[in-house]
Amino acid sequence: MSEIRSERILSVVRSLPVFRGLTPEDQRRVASLADVREYRRGDVLWNTGDPAEALTVVVSGRVKIVRHADSGDVILEIFEAGEPVGAIAVYNYMPYPATAIAMEPTSMLLLPRREYFELLDRHPEFARGIIRELTKLTLSLTRKVEEMRGQRVETRIAQLFLLLAERMGKETAQGIEVPLHLSRQEVAEMVGTTVESAIRVLSRWGREGVLVTGEKRFMIPSRDRLREAGELAASNGPGKPLC
Amino acid sequence: MSEIRSERILSVVRSLPVFRGLTPEDQRRVASLADVREYRRGDVLWNTGDPAEALTVVVSGRVKIVRHADSGDVILEIFEAGEPVGAIAVYNYMPYPATAIAMEPTSMLLLPRREYFELLDRHPEFARGIIRELTKLTLSLTRKVEEMRGQRVETRIAQLFLLLAERMGKETAQGIEVPLHLSRQEVAEMVGTTVESAIRVLSRWGREGVLVTGEKRFMIPSRDRLREAGELAASNGPGKPLC
């Protein structure tokens, strides 16, 4: 029983890119100290303010990072398989600055902080991998700030889905498929608007065939049509009163 | 001449917290490889897309990081003395993702990438300092994203100045002084709005004595009054139709 479990954890460790640079014996050590946990959609991995005692890496599934503001929640980021979540908090002995929630059935690997630091010190390659992830995160936040400003809601939603298509889109016969179950509420939280506005845009695009919501996924028949739907807005006649 | 200069660079290196953990001989080595440059207000340190060939640390003065979007510019961050700027870009061999501009007479220390990496590898303490700065940056961006959403312009400007007061405010007889020369345009770019809106809010607050613009600085007579000016908005009667 426990044998089977530890065998499974070892294979999980081997499968994660962050641990690829380690020696086989270090991988075994990591596996012996790590734990794997399963979550269902909606499960809270941790809340804002919880102490960060372990490095958590997404093994499969997806996790959203949410900040609760008075004026509604904001989804800061979505992490996928292979990505470390909350590496910053663990590193700095700080409480988690935001809440983490599973968006689908998800399994996570947990590595105690102690061991995390040891790896950082002994394996420069591991450290670089972590820093690279931090970089991705920073750039993504940067882009988010830039997009948040001024832009119309339609534009932001279009950009969101174009980005998602780039990150996790699969080409199919009918266009690009984004295999992600996002509620209208979640879309709203990602672009910083209200549910109603998100619904209005998405249902209209659904009718127009620009972006079709399906069973736990979205379809983008044409990247270009989505892009221009976001750009030209309700611009009807000539003259450009829009920014 | 060159002697005097290198002497000066050495003292600069010694004065920067990031290099404090180094051995004296390493400090001397860093100083011998580093360079110091001076800029005036408005000078461009680098543009978006420029190759990042050196780690730059603010010695004195202030630098703003700007992203040029179609719909206007956005100020992402302001760096002060002691803080490394663009550490991410250098680390990842990537072109700078944003433009850096001096906001005041500013001097910067430039350390070639090669040496930067050597320090990272040989001095874990140095690496930790860098990661700590990255952390601060990430958290700051996180907060920015959260504030950008939904909030009214007044609220965002109030939060901006409360934050600045916290970061660089000095208590005086008339209140908190923020010794920073920000044009209305720059305020607008920091909170993601237009010059006109920023002007309207700031000039009104000036008349009301909530936030007074002075010669290259701002005065906040009362933190609380500024806070409530941002919160209650034009809410007059009871009932809360505002978010």
Place this chain on the structure above:
DNA sequence: ATCCGCGTATGACGCACGTCATATCGCCGC
């Protein structure tokens, strides 16, 4: 079957704020 809760959808209303136009006040160069 009935009720409740949740996600989705759609309409009406109003306001905050972006846009455009205009004006004043320095400061600089000639």
Place this chain on the structure above:
DNA sequence: GCGGCGATATGACGTGCGTCATACGCGGAT
């Protein structure tokens, strides 16, 4: 002196979208 330029200011106008209300379909609980 004058004209041009940039920063600050203020008013008028239009609208995107947040707010509120209402409605419908669906799954789970009793």
